[in-house]
Every structure is written in C-alpha cells, then in structure tokens.
Amino acid sequence: MEIRVLRYFLAVVREQNISRAAESLHLTQPTLSRQLAELEAELGQPLFERGRRLALTEAGVMLRHRAEEAVALVDRIEADFRQAEDVGGTIAIGSGVYAAGSEVIRSLAEFSLRYPKVQFEIYTNSADTLRERLDAGLLDFALLQEPIDVAHYDYFRLPTKDVWGVFTQAGGALAKKKKIRREDLAGRRLAIAGRLAVRKEVEHWLGDAQDFQLFARHNLLDNIVPLVEDGFVDAITIEASAQTCDPKKTTFRPLDPPLTTTVVLAWKRFQPTFGATGKFLEFLREKFVLME
Numbered sequence: 001m002e003i004r005v006l007r008y009f010l011a012v013v014r015e016q017n018i019s020r021a022a023e024s025l026h027l028t029q030p031t032l033s034r035q036l037a038e039l040e041a042e043l044g045q046p047l048f049e050r051g052r053r054l055a056l057t058e059a060g061v062m063l064r065h066r067a068e069e070a071v072a073l074v075d076r077i078e079a080d081f082r083q084a085e086d087v088g089g090t091i092a093i094g095s096g097v098y099a100a101g102s103e104v105i106r107s108l109a110e111f112s113l114r115y116p117k118v119q120f121e122i123y124t125n126s127a128d129t130l131r132e133r134l135d136a137g138l139l140d141f142a143l144l145q146e147p148i149d150v151a152h153y154d155y156f157r158l159p160t161k162d163v164w165g166v167f168t169q170a171g172g173a174l175a176k177k178k179k180i181r182r183e184d185l186a187g188r189r190l191a192i193a194g195r196l197a198v199r200k201e202v203e204h205w206l207g208d209a210q211d212f213q214l215f216a217r218h219n220l221l222d223n224i225v226p227l228v229e230d231g232f233v234d235a236i237t238i239e240a241s242a243q244t245c246d247p248k249k250t251t252f253r254p255l256d257p258p259l260t261t262t263v264v265l266a267w268k269r270f271q272p273t274f275g276a277t278g279k280f281l282e283f284l285r286e287k288f289v290l291m292e
Helices: 003-015 018-025 029-043 058-085 099-114 127-135 196-206 225-229 275-289
Strands: 089-095 118-124 141-145 153-157 162-169 189-193 213-218 234-238 250-254 263-268
Touching: 003 018, 003 029, 003 058, 018 029, 089 099, 089 127, 089 275, 099 118, 099 141, 099 162, 099 263, 099 275, 118 275, 127 141, 127 263, 141 275, 153 275, 162 225, 189 196, 225 250, 263 275
Parallel strands: 089 118, 089 141, 189 213, 189 234
Antiparallel strands: 141 263, 153 263, 162 234, 162 250
16 A cells, blocks of 8 residues: 555545546546555455545545554655755753753754754753653753753763852842851751752751751742742752842852752653754754863
C-alpha cells in the first residue's frame, strides 16, 4: 500500500465525489477510479457505498482514520528533513532564574541571526518541574540546577556558577553587611529552597547550630518577595534570582564562606537531536563547552 494511494483515498473522502477529487489531484477520473478499485481489492473490502455521493463503509471509516495518521506522520518526517536543509521550527527550552540560564537565553539572539526561521518556547519554573516537562516531551532542553539526578539525560555542565546569599530588606540590619556569616542569621526568620537536594546544600552550609527560625520553603523566590520587602523574613537564594527585584526595597548579600552551585543543560537520553534542535545543541556546545 503506497502513501500516494492513501492521499488519493483521502481526497475522495474530502470531496465525496470522484470527479472533483480527480480534478484536485490533477488526475483523470478513470485513473483515480482504477486506483481506488485496486486499493479495495488489496484490502479485500469495499470502502465506499456508491450513489450520488460517495459514503464510507465501516471499513472505509476505519481506513480514513488510519490513513490520516499515516499521512500526517509522513508529512512530519518530510518536514523534519526539509528543516535539516532549511533550519526552522520551534525549540522548547526551560530554565529557572540562574546566572548560567541568563547567558543561554541571551545567546538565543545570536542563534536567531544564524537561523531566523527558528522560534523558541521559553518556560520558567523550578528544576523538578522542568525535569517533569522534559520527561513528558514538552521541552527539548532544560537548564537544571545541581545537585540533581541526571542519570536519564544527556547533558553538559555550564561554566558559570550561581552564588548563594541572603535576600533581605534594603536598609535592614543584614543589608549593612558586605557578606553574611552563619552567626548573622541567628534568631532570624528564613525562607529556603524547597527542593530537597538544594535544601540539604543550604542546611550543610548553615551547620549544626541552626538557631534560626525556618519560616517557609519555596520553589521560586517571587512568592517570598513581599515578605522580604516588609522585613518580615530573609531568603537564602542565588544572586540571579534576587537581581530581578526592586533594589530600592531589597538587596542581596553573598554568604561567607561562599556557597556556589552549577547548572547543566539536559535533554532526554537517546532522543535524536535533528534539524533545529541539533543545530541549537551544536551551537551551545561551541559557545559554552569549548570556551571552558
């Protein structure tokens, strides 16, 4: 069974008339009728109930659904190969608010100048949510903050590190310090990252004498900002997240001793990177891996 014949069949279904279908396909009516007869003979069942209008038999209805699926798949394959020659399409990339993530997002401008037909879907959320969307095939790439399990992904580590510190009220007691030590947080209400692996890193830095008040866990800093502006709570977070906030109301002070984390660019293991996604991955490797 040829895909060409399935296209003929769908044209007749659409037009409900062999003459009109033949005209749309630039075929003669006898040629199209012969192709349909051969298709019915091959399948061993009639596909149409002949009359003033062609109506589908039960076998014809079933074939229509299967033919639509087959033609759509072939069209997708052909489009993928056309993109390989004339790169276009959409790349879905997810990231939290990271220093390395900002560099990757800025690089989209340079990539777009090379491949102007490529469009991007950019999704922002926590690393756990990004990983879920990557697993579900909703993202082509995800920027994931370490530590994170990347056993099921291909990835490379980005060179820029995120610096951790305290996000606090501008003009408050901690804002007067250049760096924040453990003892500076004694007795203060704190909000820390909700993701377990990251939270353990922060708690390790805080040490055994955790004489602060744990007020909240959060996956994105935005939800805590009003409480920080009011001076009610301080948040331990990365500098990149704090930079998006109003410097007149809040400020960021790095931890001492310093605490840093890295970010990986991940994609599903064994998932072929072809066309636009392949070009994008090649571009990022050149820009961020070879520069190390």
